[in-house]
Amino acid sequence: MREVVAATRARPGERTAALSRLLADADVAAVEVDELLGAVQESQQLTARLRRRAAELEALFSTARELVRLQDVTDVLRRLVERAHELMGTDVTYLSEVDNAHGDLRVRYSAGTVTPEFRDLLVPAGYGLASLVTQTREPAWVSRYPSMAEAPHDPAIDAAVEREGLVSFLGVPLAVGDEVLGALFACNRFAHDFTPEQVLLLSAFADHAAAVLHSARVLAENASARARAEAAYRELERHVAATQVVSGIHEELTDAVMSGATLLDIVATLSARLGRTVQAVDEQGRPLADGPDAGRLPRRRVLADAIRASRSSGHAEPVVEGAERWLVVAILGADRVLGAMVAADGTGDEQADDIARPTLERAAHVAALVSFKRDAVSAIRAERRSRLLAGVLDGGLDESALVSETAAAPIAAAVIDLRGRDGALTAAADAVGEDGLVAARDAHLVVAWTSGDPGAATERVRRVLAERFGAPELTAVVTPRVDDASALRAAVDRAARDLRFLAPLGVSGTTLRSDDFAPYHALTSTDPDAAPRFVEAVLGPVRDWDARRGTALLETLGAYFDAGESRQAAAAALHVHTNTVQQRLDRIWTLLDGDHADAEYRFRLQAAVRLDRLRARLQRGGY
Secondary structure, eight states: HHHHHHHHHHHHSSHHHHHHHHHHHOOOOOOHHHHHHHHHHHHHHHHHHHHHHHHHHHHHHHHHHHHHOOOOOOHHHHHHHOOOOOOOOOOEEEOOOOOOSSOEEEEEEEEEEHHHHHHHOOOEEEEEEEEHHHHHTOOEESOOOGEEEEEEGHHHHHHHHHHTTOOOOEEEEEEETTTTEEEEEEESSSOOOHHHHHHHHHHHHHHHHHHHHHHHHHHHHHHHHHHHHHHHHHHHHHHHHHHHHHHHHHHHHHHHTTTTTTTHHHHHHHHHHSSSOOEEETTTBBBBBTTOOOOOOOOOOHHHHHHHHHHHHOOOEEEETTTTTEEEEEEEEESEEEEEEEEEEEEOOOHHHHHHHHHHHHHHHHHHHHHHHHHHHHHHHHHHHHHHHHHHTSSSSSSSHHHHHHSSSOOOEEEEEOOSTTTTHHHHHHHHGGGEEEEEEEEEEEEEEEEOOOHHHHHHHHHHHHHHOOOOTTOOOEOOOOOSHHHHHHHHHHHHHHHHGGGGOOOOSSEEEEEGGHHHHHGGSSTTTTTHHHHHHHHHHHHHHHHHOOOOOOHHHHHHHHSOHHHHHHHHHHHOOOOHHHHHHHHOOOOOOOOOTTTHHHHHHEEEEEEEHHHHHHHHHOO
16 A cells, blocks of 8 residues: 555656556456556656646745845846746746837846857847737747748847757747736747646746836836935035025125225135135236235136136136136126136035036126226216316316326326227226326327326327227327426327328327427428328439339438438448449439429428338337
């Protein structure tokens, strides 16, 4: 009896021969032996099926337990594929996951594979058995892959299958709700017809794999959403903190301005509160204050580009040169750039920039208000001083009016040809400062200098105004020193005539001394073309002869007059023989229509020569 029970628990085909001999020795009838052996074999098969089913359930339960913990998705799916591989008993088992929005599938996990190409195989959407499974959401199998007609073949897939040596395939979908996540496959390297039990078993593993993938995606999305929320909250906290700091600095700057602070005071406050060097520059990028604490600025061209960019954007613009960084914000007036603030930054700290940027931008508005206030005060002062100077020049006021304003009498004047430009009077007054007064008169600017070197000071002011208004052709004439208001009026009138005298000569963009024109004022009228006509009328034939023949008659005539009309001295100055000078003079007297023995004619001739030489010298360079 024990032998019969043991035989029923054995694997199919085991212990049946021993049981048959035992029954024969016990004289059991042959018919009964056959019936008993049939029952034992049936029991063995049932027991084997139950054992296999128990192993399958244990594997599924184990996967379910790991799914609940779900600490490492990659490890869970890899073990799931390995368990399916063991229980299915196939040569190869692998899991393909949808790779992109097009529906392509890529092998992610495999067991039993021997070629690296198959372990990372990409199956294009619409090709192969995998695409058929994901599209129909139903299991599919083929006993012989080369002859498969259920789905289109792809050369790359066929080559990978051939190298792996696979013949039969069973695939089941990985689906959650309406979404297909991939497919699970069991394959053999021989022809095989898969049974319904194998289909059900692989489907059960596929359901677990789908649950793992879906859970992993949900957890990843939740983690990502939580991370984004935390990052947004941190950003909000940082923004609120930065806003509070910026508002505090802005209030401090506003209070300072109300108390009469200057632009340099604003810059000093910013440097202290931001913990970095902040400098103020004018519209040309020149620092408004130099000192031991002043930091390095970007190159002038780079700084100018940053100021233009800030003017367009309305925000602080970053500037990088090598390892140095700055933030530049333009200070804007109604229609022009008043200057800029430049903050050094060697840290690159993003949080610090979150404070520095808006602070500088707000400070630029405050600085603009300070500039407006300063300009308004300067304009009022310049207008008052201009009326005083204009009154003296027109004869309505005496010199004492200027002395009461400047504490010094004018020592010289300058006339600048600056016409039709808004703000010219205030700009010139700012450039002149306490060294004189400025007035607008007859489309010119008149400067009455009370101290310093009038010539050098006039050239400096001319350059400032030329750069400010983009007028490189700007020209100025400086008068000689004056003793009283009457001399000042006469000198200014003469300098104004000199300006009109220069334009036809082609002289511009320089500062000249009125004394240079003293010998020629009596020769010319107020007509600006009178001087060129005079020179041409007197010297035209000589100039034409030199131009046609390449001679130096005009140079010889100038040397002759310079030498006091001495032929020997002129020859020495020209490094030629005395006879050569005489021959040239004879040619000149022949060309000119006049009596060179006449003193009046010689005076006119000398004046024309000297005026022509002055024009040539001035065209080469003035002051």
